[in-house]
Amino acid sequence: MSTQMSSHNCFLHGQAQSIDEVNPEFETLLDYLKRRRDCDLTSYKRPGLMRRFQNRMQQLKIDTYQKYLQHLQCHSDEHLALLNDVLINFTGFFRDRNAWIYLATEVIPRIIASQRSHEVVRVWSAGCASGPEIYSVLILLSEVLGVEFCLQRVQCYATDADADALQRAQRATYSDLETTSIPPQLLEKYFEQTEQGYVFHRELRNLVTFEQHNLIKDAPLSDIDLLICRNVLMYFTPEAQEVILSRFHHSLKNIGFLFLGQAELVMNDRQMFSLIDFKQKIYTKEPELEDDSPIISKAHWQQVAHQLQGQDAFWQTIFESSSCDPLADLLTKLATEIKDTALQ
Numbered sequence: 001m002s003t004q005m006s007s008h009n010c011f012l013h014g015q016a017q018s019i020d021e022v023n024p025e026f027e028t029l030l031d032y033l034k035r036r037r038d039c040d041l042t043s044y045k046r047p048g049l050m051r052r053f054q055n056r057m058q059q060l061k062i063d064t065y066q067k068y069l070q071h072l073q074c075h076s077d078e079h080l081a082l083l084n085d086v087l088i089n090f091t092g093f094f095r096d097r098n099a100w101i102y103l104a105t106e107v108i109p110r111i112i113a114s115q116r117s118h119e120v121v122r123v124w125s126a127g128c129a130s131g132p133e134i135y136s137v138l139i140l141l142s143e144v145l146g147v148e149f150c151l152q153r154v155q156c157y158a159t160d161a162d163a164d165a166l167q168r169a170q171r172a173t174y175s176d177l178e179t180t181s182i183p184p185q186l187l188e189k190y191f192e193q194t195e196q197g198y199v200f201h202r203e204l205r206n207l208v209t210f211e212q213h214n215l216i217k218d219a220p221l222s223d224i225d226l227l228i229c230r231n232v233l234m235y236f237t238p239e240a241q242e243v244i245l246s247r248f249h250h251s252l253k254n255i256g257f258l259f260l261g262q263a264e265l266v267m268n269d270r271q272m273f274s275l276i277d278f279k280q281k282i283y284t285k286e287p288e289l290e291d292d293s294p295i296i297s298k299a300h301w302q303q304v305a306h307q308l309q310g311q312d313a314f315w316q317t318i319f320e321s322s323s324c325d326p327l328a329d330l331l332t333k334l335a336t337e338i339k340d341t342a343l344q
């Protein structure tokens with residue numbers, strides 16, 4: 001891929017970098033990593049990438065890209081340590097809580113309404129880091145649809161380029177600190193407390209297939225109902241974002257949803273996705289013409305939403321646990337508003 005940035009932006013936040021900002025020494029370094037270490041970082045935005053290279057170089061007390069290139073040439077495993085700094089694994093359960101509430105009230109009912117009775121709900125967390133994202137979805141689905149439904153009708157895929165993060169995701173064991181964002185009732189219901197930490201529900205965990213997968217070079221999964229790729233695309237150049245988004249478009253079923261991070265926004269110039277909620281950055285796929293999937297009417301999915309919310313388990317849990325939750329007031333207010341408007 002060219003190291004020069006295209007002026008065509010796929011993301012509002014992905015400002016194109018001017019050619020003047022290209023640093024030849026840095027590009028030589030990237031070229032070496034790509035050709036000699038099979039480590040292609042050319043699709044990442046330069047300012048952030050350079051900062052992370054510099055972090056690594058500081059640890060090694062190396063002050064120029066040229067010297068770091070020599071270091072890479074002499075140490076065949078150095079690129080692995082560098083990757084640890086480049087692939088930022090920061091994550092959390094129910095990160096951006098309001099978006100998850102929206103998912104529970106608006107998106108999951110629509111997915112269920114669009115399904116034929118024998119169909120499986122397929123969820124893909126792309127760039128899953130150490131796993132909280134895919135386990136958050138499973139908790140939501142279980143609260144909204146019931147654990148039994150999930151065990152019979154849900155398939156999950158969690159992928160990341162970082163093998164270490166994937167191993168942590170598979171272990172599904174989290175510290176006190178990592179689980180503070182989970183309402184206590186959900187923590188008690190879906191995790192087992194062990195000496196090593198809180199371990200996620202074994203049967204639900206078995207619904208997840210973990211796979212090392214690079215969004216830039218590996219073939220995408222297919223027939224996905226809900227594709228969660230949060231806080232990943234923002235690290236890529238506009239060109240790379242566009243390639244990934246076009247693959248995501250093919251990945252999704254025709255009534256499929258794309259859930260991005262709060263700072264990520266698709267420019268709709270290729271009509272691949274429609275924004276259904278600006279604040280929560282949730283999109284639906286613009287259907288391909290040859291599709292014969294049933295069109296769901298608003299009345300139909302509202303009816304399903306009503307039936308699902310009849311269980312009220314999700315809301316009860318959130319409300320009851322909210323007294324211990326610093327986000328309680330905001331959450332309760334927003335949850336009530338969303339629930340009311342969803343049923344109007």
Ligand SMILES: C[S@@+](CC[C@H](N)C(=O)[O-])C[C@H]1O[C@@H](n2cnc3c(N)ncnc32)[C@H](O)[C@@H]1O
Pocket residue numbers: 087088089090091092095126127128129130133159160161162165213214215216229230231232261
């Ligand atoms: C900031 S974390 C986001 C984790 C999670 N999605 C969330 O929002 O909490 C970014 C993740 O993207 C992964 N990542 C970076 N480049 C990737 C690539 N080319 N293919 C797949 N995953 C990648 C990183 O390894 C990291 O785990």
